[in-house]
Every structure is written in C-alpha cells, then in structure tokens.
Amino acid sequence: MTPPAHVTYTVQVADLATTRYRVSVKAEGLRDPEVAFQLPAWTPGWYVLRGNERNLSGFSATGPTQKPLPLKQSDAHTWRVSTEGAASVTFSYDLKASDTGFGFFEPYLDRQHGFVPGPAALTYVVDGKEAPCTIDYQLPKGWQVASGNTPVAGKPHTFSAPNYDTLADQPAELGTFTRIDRTIQSTPFSVVFTGGDPTRYARWAESVFKIAQAGIQVFGGAPFERYVFFFHFSREGSFFGGLEHLNSTVLRLDPSNLRQPDAENLTIVAHEFIHAWNIKRIRPAALGPFDYMRPVRVRDLWFAEGVTDYFAPLLTVMAGLGTQRFWLGYQAEQLTQLQSNPSRHRVTLEETSSKVWESQEESEGYGGLSYYNKGLVVGLLLDIELRKRTANTIGLIDVLKDLLAQCQKSGRGYAEGEIERTASRLAKSDLSSFFERALRSTDELQIIEQLAAGGILAEAAVSKSATLGIGWDLSQVGQAKIGIVTPQGPAAKAGLLPGDVILSVDGQPLEALLGGAFTTQKPGDTLRLTYQRSGVTQQATLTLGTEEATSFRLRPAPRPTTSQAGILAGLSGKPTL
Numbered sequence: 001m002t003p004p005a006h007v008t009y010t011v012q013v014a015d016l017a018t019t020r021y022r023v024s025v026k027a028e029g030l031r032d033p034e035v036a037f038q039l040p041a042w043t044p045g046w047y048v049l050r051g052n053e054r055n056l057s058g059f060s061a062t063g064p065t066q067k068p069l070p071l072k073q074s075d076a077h078t079w080r081v082s083t084e085g086a087a088s089v090t091f092s093y094d095l096k097a098s099d100t101g102f103g104f105f106e107p108y109l110d111r112q113h114g115f116v117p118g119p120a121a122l123t124y125v126v127d128g129k130e131a132p133c134t135i136d137y138q139l140p141k142g143w144q145v146a147s148g149n150t151p152v153a154g155k156p157h158t159f160s161a162p163n164y165d166t167l168a169d170q171p172a173e174l175g176t177f178t179r180i181d182r183t184i185q186s187t188p189f190s191v192v193f194t195g196g197d198p199t200r201y202a203r204w205a206e207s208v209f210k211i212a213q214a215g216i217q218v219f220g221g222a223p224f225e226r227y228v229f230f231f232h233f234s235r236e237g238s239f240f241g242g243l244e245h246l247n248s249t250v251l252r253l254d255p256s257n258l259r260q261p262d263a264e265n266l267t268i269v270a271h272e273f274i275h276a277w278n279i280k281r282i283r284p285a286a287l288g289p290f291d292y293m294r295p296v297r298v299r300d301l302w303f304a305e306g307v308t309d310y311f312a313p314l315l316t317v318m319a320g321l322g323t324q325r326f327w328l329g330y331q332a333e334q335l336t337q338l339q340s341n342p343s344r345h346r347v348t349l350e351e352t353s354s355k356v357w358e359s360q361e362e363s364e365g366y367g368g369l370s371y372y373n374k375g376l377v378v379g380l381l382l383d384i385e386l387r388k389r390t391a392n393t394i395g396l397i398d399v400l401k402d403l404l405a406q407c408q409k410s411g412r413g414y415a416e417g418e419i420e421r422t423a424s425r426l427a428k429s430d431l432s433s434f435f436e437r438a439l440r441s442t443d444e445l446q447i448i449e450q451l452a453a454g455g456i457l458a459e460a461a462v463s464k465s466a467t468l469g470i471g472w473d474l475s476q477v478g479q480a481k482i483g484i485v486t487p488q489g490p491a492a493k494a495g496l497l498p499g500d501v502i503l504s505v506d507g508q509p510l511e512a513l514l515g516g517a518f519t520t521q522k523p524g525d526t527l528r529l530t531y532q533r534s535g536v537t538q539q540a541t542l543t544l545g546t547e548e549a550t551s552f553r554l555r556p557a558p559r560p561t562t563s564q565a566g567i568l569a570g571l572s573g574k575p576t577l
C-alpha cells in the first residue's frame, strides 16, 4: 500500500459521565482503493497482550465531504475502509476510558483528569506508520495537556511527531494538574503531578531534577529535546510501577512516598529515566520499528531491564540522594532475592527474557526467574569483570555508551550477540565464558569471589524456612493472586494454579497474615486454604515445604588493595582514586 502523506489525530473528551473519548484519525494523501486502521495488541515496555480493542466502539468512516464510506472490521484489531477514490479518509471511534485508577496502560477519565496512552487509544494506518502525524486534544474548559511529543507553536493542545511509533509512545496527561518546569543543561524538563499532597510537590520535583542531572552526567548528554516525568500518586487502580517512553515516563506511586524524596523512593524514578537511553535508544533490534500485532521475542531483556535497574541506585548516589551504604544495601537485596530463588537452577537468563510472553500474568520473566533481578546481578558482576580486566579504565557504562553510538549511527537497534561483542571489544579480552555462564547456563554465579575483586566483602547467611511453593502476582494491588506455582512444590501438590486468588488461610482473612505471613509456620505444617478460581470459591489442604534462602550483607572490604578500592569507587559512584 502507498503510505499516507500525513495523519491527523483528534482526541476529544466526549463525555465525562460515561468516561468516553471520541477519537478521529484522518489519513491524507491516499492513493489506494482501501485503507486499513489497526490498534496495537500490546504496549511497548510491557510484554503482555492486554485486549485493548475491547474499549473501542461506535466506528465510522467518512471522505472529505463527510460522505460515509464503506467500513468493515476484518479481525479484532483491524478496520478496513473503501476509499471510493477519496485521497483523504477519517476513521472515528468511541474510546471507553476503562482504567479504574489514574491510568497507565489503559485510557482514564474523570471530572478533573484524563490520561491517554497511545497504543491503547490510537489506531495506526496499516503500512503507513512512517507518515508524519499531528495530534490535537479537545478538552473541557480550563484543562491543560502535557506530553513528551513536540508542541505545535501557537496551539497549546496540539503536538506533532515524525511517525506513529513516536506519537503513540508518548502518553498525554489531561486535566487540571500541577506542573513544575526546569531547564537542565539546556534541556527543558517538566514534572507533572496528579494526586497526593500538593504541598510536597516542590521538594519531590527537586529530587527528580537532581536525578535528571545525574543521568545526563553519566551518559554524557541528553538524547532528547525535552522530557516529562508524569507522577500519579494514588492507592486506587490496577498497577504500581513505571513505564518508560521516548521522552517521558509515567510512574504510579503510593501517596506516602511523597513524604520522603530520598534514594529509597526515587530509585524507580532513576530506573525509568535510564530507560530514555537503555531500551529507548540503546534498543534491541526487535523493539522498534515495532510489530504491534505479535509478541516480539527478545533475549536481551535482561540487559534492557536488569542493567537499567543496576544503574538506578548509582544515579541516586550521584544525585546526592543516597550513599554508598544505600548502594551496597540495594545490591545485597537483589543478591538475596536471586540466591533464594530456586528457579535460578531451572531457567537461564536468556530463556526468561525470550519467553516472557508465555507467562501472561507478570511481565518480569518466565518460570519464576525475573530478568530484572538476575539481569541486575549479572550487570554488577559484569561491571566488575570489565574493570578487573582493564585496570578499572572500562566499566559497564562504557558498553552502554558504545552501544548508544552504534544505534545512533546505524539508525537501528543492536543485534543479538552485540552486547557480548561490544563488551569483549572494549575490554580487549574474550568475555565469552563469562557470558556463557551468566546468560546461557543455570550454573551458580561466582558472586562472593567476584565481589571481592570489586572491593566488596559479601557475607552470606543460609537459612531454612517454610514455603508454599508459589510466587505472588503483584500486579493487582490488595489481592493475593498466585503468579507462579513451583513444579512439584507444596502448592502444586495441593492442586493450586497460577491465577488462583487466596482468600483465607486456616479461616483467617489473608490481610491479617500478609506482612508477617506464614512466619510462625514450620516445614511440614498443614494449612487449610480457601481460594477463588474463575469466580468459584474452593478449598485446598497444603503441606508446607522447606525453602533454603541465602541472605547477603555487603560492605567495603576492610583492607582493600588499590585495585579493589578503585573498582568499588567506580561501581558505586565515588570518584576513582
């Protein structure tokens, strides 16, 4: 198909009472007898098919003189219009704002706010995603709009983008929100707030700006023309966390976080900001241009997410919000999580990256192994390995900078294997045995020895405790939903399945047990569980198993060599000696 010359989107707040938008997509410069419009089946950054198309209804298609044109839906995501010779076609639909909180992956609307995430709201022209776009928001009186897309001069509610991928990647916040602006090293930044205590906004924004400054410093410049941090402070809704975009990020946090704008609460902000480089611009080749119709398998998600998470606490230290002690504590927690997780014996890091689509409940990995968690640990060990082999002249950050330069030069993402090739080239040393073990085997990582080379004394304590043999699905706040069931484990033997929601244990409601959950139980004890499956309440009796956990404490080595002290300083953000 010949692509359109230009696509104009109009998003109108159509009905506050029924929380509906009306979306119009006008494709111009058409030459073919038919034009097709398609809604993405997934949202980049969250590797789950969410069924966004269920929010669309009331379809119509018109030509340039408002003349109705024949329209048919050919599958769940695709609508085809016969142009009848018209060069311009407008496809319109109602969009139900179905999110129950402040919005995240799905559109949201209430009397003060709206949130429009591109992939769940905006259809693209099939074979025409490369066409330049503009988007205009038609809003109730007094509402404003904020977005990472390019503002159109003289039109405060209109933005432009060079293509659909860019347009859709930038969500828009609508309504009567608070916005705080700051220019950092010639780049304009905005922090947009919804919810929480407004008297705390200014201090929070100060910490966010320090993180922005640290990020630019670490990567040696900003790769975007502007950047927006969207904060939704709320206890309502379906998702806590953050999602990265090209020039912005959306974070959904608990309102209590606003009281302490410190490293603890802002590491997630640093994580999302690092994504502006790692994944958005240093990106696996399969992640852009996107195939929105199919799951896209990527074996390097450990690098995109885990290594991003590895650098997040470093950014808070460099921003002056955290200390080396905080940095060590963060790494120790991640080591404890990994070394207490039996899934590390069954699933490799590349497997958990590429098979994430097969565990639809949680977008963090496959088979119980999180690519965030093991990816972070491998990032830490790789950073030490690089510094060890290069007299502390090359670190993991140099691998990211080199990959960034490669991606910017080629205009494409990096190929499979490119991370390993780049690391070996920069280290002038063959790192294949390191990568083989870390990414493609389930062999134990050499944690204690490697940390020692990095000037870190690791103390590991092994403990035995009772286990249910499940991993919780944390995507639903306030619900004890099972995400993972360990094969042959206690829950599996009791017949429990992923998706089951535990309602009570031994007759006690689960809220009373969570937090201090199951701490008084011993391996071999039996529990009576009441749970819900497909709306039906059922009972199961479960015998607790034994779980071995290794917990880590990290501190600087007491008498480090010059090399060890230098590596630790390089890793944790202190100036090298």
Ligand SMILES: [Zn+2]
Residues within 6 Å of the ligand: 244, 271, 272, 275, 304, 305, 308
């Ligand atoms: Zn992330």
